[in-house]
Amino acid sequence: KGIKAEYEDISNTGYFELQMLQEKWGSECLIFGCGPASMSHAANEYVSIKSIKEVQEIIECFVKQEILIG
Numbered sequence: 001k002g003i004k005a006e007y008e009d010i011s012n013t014g015y016f017e018l019q020m021l022q023e024k025w026g027s028e029c030l031i032f033g034c035g036p037a038s039m040s041h042a043a044n045e046y047v048s049i050k051s052i053k054e055v056q057e058i059i060e061c062f063v064k065q066e067i068l069i070g
Contacts, residue, residue, distance in 0.1 A: 032059075 022029040034047035034055050 018029050034051040039045050
């Protein structure tokens, strides 16, 4: 779909609940959402409506694949 993924070190972006699971499971985890990551929890934080719709489509495709595969 032409959407560019941005990968960040989770340790540099504050604390997420997911980090507790990562520590408990001893494995890598992924946080996925609307960007830009540089504005996350910053003054004047924002996401575009377009990015929300794109993320929605991606999550819906993932869920549908899980249902078909699982």
